[in-house]
Amino acid sequence: MFRSSHLQEAAFPVAMTQRDAVNALHAQCGIYTKSAVVNTMLDAIGWHDRADLTQYRLLEPAAGDGVFVVEAARRLVAACRRHGISPNAAVLRDCIRAFELHPRETRKARANVLKALRDAGVHPSTCKTLVCAWILRADFLLSRPAELPFTHAVGNPPYVRWAKIPARLRTQYARSLPRAMIGGDLFVPFLDRALDQLCLDGRCAFLCSDRWRFMRFAEHFRAKWLPQLNISPQGAVTVEEAYVRDVDAYPSILVAQRKHSAVACLPAIRSGKTLKDYGFEVKVGPALGHTSAYVIDPEEDEVEEEVLRPWIDASEISDGEISWSGRRVIATYGDDGALIDLQAFPLVRRRLERFRPVLRKRSIVRNGASWYRTIDRVCSRDWERPKLLVPEIAKVPRLALDVSCTIPSHGVYAIFAPNDNIGPLYERLSNGGLARALEGIAPKIKGGYSRCYKRFLEQIAL
Numbered sequence: 236m237f238r239s240s241h242l243q244e245a246a247f248p249v250a251m252t253q254r255d256a257v258n259a260l261h262a263q264c265g266i267y268t269k270s271a272v273v274n275t276m277l278d279a280i281g282w283h284d285r286a287d288l289t290q291y292r293l294l295e296p297a298a299g300d301g302v303f304v305v306e307a308a309r310r311l312v313a314a315c316r317r318h319g320i321s322p323n324a325a326v327l328r329d330c331i332r333a334f335e336l337h338p339r340e341t342r343k344a345r346a347n348v349l350k351a352l353r354d355a356g357v358h359p360s361t362c363k364t365l366v367c368a369w370i371l372r373a374d375f376l377l378s379r380p381a382e383l384p385f386t387h388a389v390g391n392p393p394y395v396r397w398a399k400i401p402a403r404l405r406t407q408y409a410r411s412l413p414r415a416m417i418g419g420d421l422f423v424p425f426l427d428r429a430l431d432q433l434c435l436d437g438r439c440a441f442l443c444s445d446r447w448r449f450m451r452f453a454e455h456f457r458a459k460w461l462p463q464l465n466i467s468p469q470g471a472v473t474v475e476e477a478y479v480r481d482v483d484a485y486p487s488i489l490v491a492q493r494k495h496s497a498v499a500c501l502p503a504i505r506s507g508k509t510l511k512d513y514g515f516e517v518k519v520g521p522a523l524g525h526t527s528a529y530v531i532d533p534e535e536d537e538v539e540e541e542v543l544r545p546w547i548d549a550s551e552i553s554d555g556e557i558s559w560s561g562r563r564v565i566a567t568y569g570d571d572g573a574l575i576d577l578q579a580f581p582l583v584r585r586r587l588e589r590f591r592p593v594l595r596k597r598s599i600v601r602n603g604a605s606w607y608r609t610i611d612r613v614c615s616r617d618w619e620r621p622k623l624l625v626p627e628i629a630k631v632p633r634l635a636l637d638v639s640c641t642i643p644s645h646g647v648y649a650i651f652a653p654n655d656n657i658g659p660l661y662e663r664l665s666n667g668g669l670a671r672a673l674e675g676i677a678p679k680i681k682g683g684y685s686r687c688y689k690r691f692l693e694q695i696a697l
């Protein structure tokens with residue numbers, strides 16, 4: 236998405252002016268959110284009129300024509316009415332702060348919010364004061380952080396590959412943003428900066444690409460923020476549901492709350508206690524018993540979607556990054572832990588029937604198991620927690636963080652943390668840390684490969 240610009244830099248052979256750069260960036264990223272998703276996101280962070288919203292401060296870092304601000308303002312005024320508070324400028328001016336880089340869109344956002352406030356019966360002069368105080372025509376990434384932190388943050392930050400950002404803006408960002416957050420995609424420094432300004436216990440909801448969960452360019456972002464956030468189960472959303480126009484994207488809704496006390500550290504290194512002692516759990520991916528029957532290639536869509544889950548093997552895990560090839564596995568067990576009934580999934584049945592002769596020859600079936608059973612239970616619920624994924628055999632032991640509910644193959648181990656606080660361990664073991672931690676624990680085998688078996692991983696000392 237946001238990739239098909241009709242106003243690319245190439246159209247400006249001579250150095251771009253700041254205005255050209257802003258126009259070009261907006262042309263790439265100005266993909267607006269549908270109001271149903273806006274409502275869902277504001278509900279998810281608790282910005283609703285049952286709360287006394289005058290006590291809170293909401294940040295919208297990339298307002299566009301103001302769809303989030305309109306609804307946030309409507310709810311804010313409704314909360315005033317409900318709680319018997321007069322919606323005047325003195326009470327409301329600090330409750331919302333939105334940024335928009337593009338002058339025309341800023342004007343549109345102000346006009347839309349002005350209308351919403353008027354429709355809600357707010358005094359006309361208060362409406363004008365509020366829209367000017369709330370919606371700033373400014374670059375969120377370059378503006379000074381607000382003096383008071385925000386209690387809520389919401390939005391759909393721009394999604395533009397770093398190399399596609401107009402050079403003039405890219406240079407400004409490279410000069411002033413933390414190096415660890417730049418170079419991948421523009422939405423990463425947006426999230427980082429918004430989260431930096433969120434108070435402890437503050438809540439956020441961002442409609443953004445799901446790539447931050449696994450791509451290498453967001454590695455520092457994950458290492459910094461995963462320990463500090465309680466992330467709500469992934470909000471799945473399709474392009475059609477999310478955006479007002481069609482784009483090439485994999486959107487998801489990140490809903491999170493800043494932990495009150497950021498448990499950013501592992502237990503102090505004391506007695507050489509191990510991962511196992513500290514309650515980390517190591518599990519190998521499920522054995523299927525005939526991979527080609529159960530794993531569906533990216534271009535295949537012959538079975539019911541609801542039983543398919545992302546699946547990866549060791550070849551898709553590099554140090555710090557998952558390069559998912561798009562394969563999915565049939566979850567042969569439902570969330571109730573029972574084998575699925577093929578009557579309910581006729582397309583799965585038709586596919587597995589093709590493999591029936593070979594599936595029946597497996598020893599589990601000869602010993603009485605149902606012919607279409609996988610050797611181990613493949614159940615989505617077992618793999619939903621954040622986890623580190625470690626290939627079982629590796630020339631150099633490596634790992635990647637997974638927060639996208641992927642089911643690993645039988646050649647991959649998953650490490651789960653107590654309370655799902657996996658970020659600090661990831662920080663410790665990424666960038667070669669796993670290889671160092673396994674020295675002296677995991678013996679080398681032929682060809683200099685290491686075996687990263689469960690019992691070796693459990694022995695890693697903290």
Ligand SMILES: C[S@@+](CC[C@H](N)C(=O)[O-])C[C@H]1O[C@@H](n2cnc3c(N)ncnc32)[C@H](O)[C@@H]1O
Pocket residue numbers: 260261264265266267268296297298299300301302303334335336337340373374375376377390391392393394
């Ligand atoms: C994906 S659109 C989202 C707009 C709106 N929040 C929505 O969801 O409908 C992103 C918006 O961010 C604006 N933008 C891009 N970079 C920005 C920056 N550095 N500071 C503020 N706004 C920016 C763009 O002009 C665009 O209107």
